[in-house]
Amino acid sequence: MMRFTPVFAAALALVACAAPLQAQTTTVQAPLATPMPMPIEPRVPASRAEIGLSFAPVVARTAPAIVNVYAMRAMPARRGPSLLEDPFFRRFFGGPQGPGFGGPNERIQRALGSGVIVDPSGLMVTNNHVIEGADEIRVSLADKREFDAEVLLRDPRTDLAVLKLKGGKGAFPSVVLGSSDDLQVGDIVLAIGNPFGVGQTVTQGIVSALARTQVGITDYQFFIQTDAAINPGNSGGALVDGAGRVVGINTAIFSRSGGSQGIGFAIPADMVRVVLESALSGGNSVRRPWLGATLQSVTQDIADSLDLPRPVGSLVQTVRPGSPAEKGGLRVGDLIVGVAGQEVDDPDAFGYRFATRPLSGSVQLSVIRQGKPLALAIPLLPAPESTPREEVTVTNRSPLGGATVVNLSPAVAEELRTIEAENGVVVIAVVEGSPADMTNMKVGDVILEVNGVKIERTADLVRVTGQPARVWRITLQRGGRTLTAMLPG
Known part of the structure; x- marks a missing residue:
C-alpha cells in the first residue's frame, strides 16, 4: 500500500471539562406561532431482517475473486560480515533459506498486495506498484489455491496492471x-x-x-x-x-x-x-484519446476577469497545429467546463473524463468562449508517433552513458506527460549507478545539444557521445526550463 503523509496541520483534540452546576429554574415563553417539535418515539425492529442487517451476501459473492499477490525480485546483495555467508549462521540470523535464495551475490525483495479477478479465464487487475520490477509473481486465492501469474499490461500512469493466472482447471471466480x-x-x-x-x-x-x-x-x-x-x-x-x-x-x-x-x-x-x-486487444500499452492542447486551472483572479460565478473549468493555453483540438475548433482562451455532459472543475478532471472515452467518433466539449456557451465536437484520436522512436542506450564513455533515449513525437510526449518540447530526444530510462545516473539525468529530460551539436535524433546523440572530450557541455530541457551543464570528460 502506498502511504502519503499530508502536510496540513494535525487535527485538534477537543477536551470537554465540566464543573458542577447549581440547580436553577428558568422560564422561557415559547412563541405561539412555532409549535414545539414532537419527540421521536423509539421503534422496535419489525422483523429479523432489520435486526440482522448484514453485508454477508455481498461478501460471499465478491470475496472469492479477491486474491493475494506476492511479487518477488532478485536484488544485488549488500556485502556484510563473512559469517552471514555461512548457512549455519544465516539460519539463526534470519537469512533466506532454500534453493535459489541466500546466495552471496543476491537477495530477494518481496512485495505484498491484493488483486481482483475480473474474468473467469483468470484475467485479473492489481496496482502497478505492487508488481513493478518483479521477476516472479505468485497469486493466492481465497480457497487457498496458488498460481503463477504473467503480466499482460502495465500502465504506470494509472498505477494499474493486468495479469493472467497460469494453469488452473475450470473457471476462476470473478467479479x-x-x-x-x-x-x-x-x-x-x-x-x-x-x-x-x-x-x-x-x-x-x-x-x-x-x-x-x-x-x-x-x-x-x-x-x-x-x-x-x-x-x-x-x-x-x-x-x-x-x-x-x-x-x-x-x-x-x-x-x-x-x-x-x-x-x-x-x-x-x-x-x-x-x-x-x-x-x-493485445497491445503493450494503453491507447487513449489525445487532445493536443495544454490546459491550466482557473484561479479566482481568472474567474473574475472572465466574469465567472466561480473558479471552475480548464483554460486552454496552447493548441497544437493539426491536433484533434484544432480540428474540433478549440481555441486559445476557451474555457472547457464539460465533457460529454459531465462537468469538469479542473484539468485533472478533464483529463480523466477525456481519457476514459473510447477511441472512435468524437466527444462533445462544453466550452465558454468570450462569455458565450459553445459545444465543440473533438475527434477521439490517439497521439501520432510521427517520428519513429529509434530507441538506443548510450554505452560509450560519456556523462550520458547508461541513459536510454528515444526520438520525441506527440505519442512519446503524451506518455511521459511532462514534455513540452516537440523535437529532440528524450530520456526514458537510466541505469542505476551508471555515468548518466551519477550526473543526475532524469526520465523525461529532453537533450537539446551536446558539445555544440544540436541533437535531433538518437543517432546524433550516439555519434557525438562516441567522440572523446575533455569537457562535456550538455544542454537539456527539464520541467519547462532549459539547463546547461559543464562536466569533466
Missing part, C-alpha cells in the same frame, strides 16, 4: 465491474484485500468524496475517497458497492502512522475498464 459514475457521496462501500499479510479482510465505510483531483498519486488525478479502513497490503484490492459490483481498485491512503486513518483512495472502475480493454 463484475460497475460504473464509478453511479456512486454518490454517502453510499456504503466495502474494501476487500489482504492488509499487512494477515489474510483476506473486509472493512466497511462510505464514499467520503468523489473526483478527488489534488492527491498526487498518478497522472490521472480522479479518485474515489472512502473511510473504509485501508492498510498496507490492500493495494490492488476491491472497493465494492452494495450490489456486489467492483467500483474501484484501492491504491493509496493518507496516513501519519502508516495505518488507516479513514482517508483512502481508489481508482475508479471506469478507468480500470479502459486499461482492461487495452490488455484484451
Whole structure:
C-alpha cells in the first residue's frame, strides 16, 4: 500500500471539562406561532431482517475473486560480515533459506498486495506498484489455491496492471465491474484485500468524496475517497458497492502512522475498464484519446476577469497545429467546463473524463468562449508517433552513458506527460549507478545539444557521445526550463 503523509496541520483534540452546576429554574415563553417539535418515539425492529442487517451476501459473492499477490525480485546483495555467508549462521540470523535464495551475490525483495479477478479465464487487475520490477509473481486465492501469474499490461500512469493466472482447471471466480459514475457521496462501500499479510479482510465505510483531483498519486488525478479502513497490503484490492459490483481498485491512503486513518483512495472502475480493454486487444500499452492542447486551472483572479460565478473549468493555453483540438475548433482562451455532459472543475478532471472515452467518433466539449456557451465536437484520436522512436542506450564513455533515449513525437510526449518540447530526444530510462545516473539525468529530460551539436535524433546523440572530450557541455530541457551543464570528460 502506498502511504502519503499530508502536510496540513494535525487535527485538534477537543477536551470537554465540566464543573458542577447549581440547580436553577428558568422560564422561557415559547412563541405561539412555532409549535414545539414532537419527540421521536423509539421503534422496535419489525422483523429479523432489520435486526440482522448484514453485508454477508455481498461478501460471499465478491470475496472469492479477491486474491493475494506476492511479487518477488532478485536484488544485488549488500556485502556484510563473512559469517552471514555461512548457512549455519544465516539460519539463526534470519537469512533466506532454500534453493535459489541466500546466495552471496543476491537477495530477494518481496512485495505484498491484493488483486481482483475480473474474468473467469483468470484475467485479473492489481496496482502497478505492487508488481513493478518483479521477476516472479505468485497469486493466492481465497480457497487457498496458488498460481503463477504473467503480466499482460502495465500502465504506470494509472498505477494499474493486468495479469493472467497460469494453469488452473475450470473457471476462476470473478467479479463484475460497475460504473464509478453511479456512486454518490454517502453510499456504503466495502474494501476487500489482504492488509499487512494477515489474510483476506473486509472493512466497511462510505464514499467520503468523489473526483478527488489534488492527491498526487498518478497522472490521472480522479479518485474515489472512502473511510473504509485501508492498510498496507490492500493495494490492488476491491472497493465494492452494495450490489456486489467492483467500483474501484484501492491504491493509496493518507496516513501519519502508516495505518488507516479513514482517508483512502481508489481508482475508479471506469478507468480500470479502459486499461482492461487495452490488455484484451493485445497491445503493450494503453491507447487513449489525445487532445493536443495544454490546459491550466482557473484561479479566482481568472474567474473574475472572465466574469465567472466561480473558479471552475480548464483554460486552454496552447493548441497544437493539426491536433484533434484544432480540428474540433478549440481555441486559445476557451474555457472547457464539460465533457460529454459531465462537468469538469479542473484539468485533472478533464483529463480523466477525456481519457476514459473510447477511441472512435468524437466527444462533445462544453466550452465558454468570450462569455458565450459553445459545444465543440473533438475527434477521439490517439497521439501520432510521427517520428519513429529509434530507441538506443548510450554505452560509450560519456556523462550520458547508461541513459536510454528515444526520438520525441506527440505519442512519446503524451506518455511521459511532462514534455513540452516537440523535437529532440528524450530520456526514458537510466541505469542505476551508471555515468548518466551519477550526473543526475532524469526520465523525461529532453537533450537539446551536446558539445555544440544540436541533437535531433538518437543517432546524433550516439555519434557525438562516441567522440572523446575533455569537457562535456550538455544542454537539456527539464520541467519547462532549459539547463546547461559543464562536466569533466
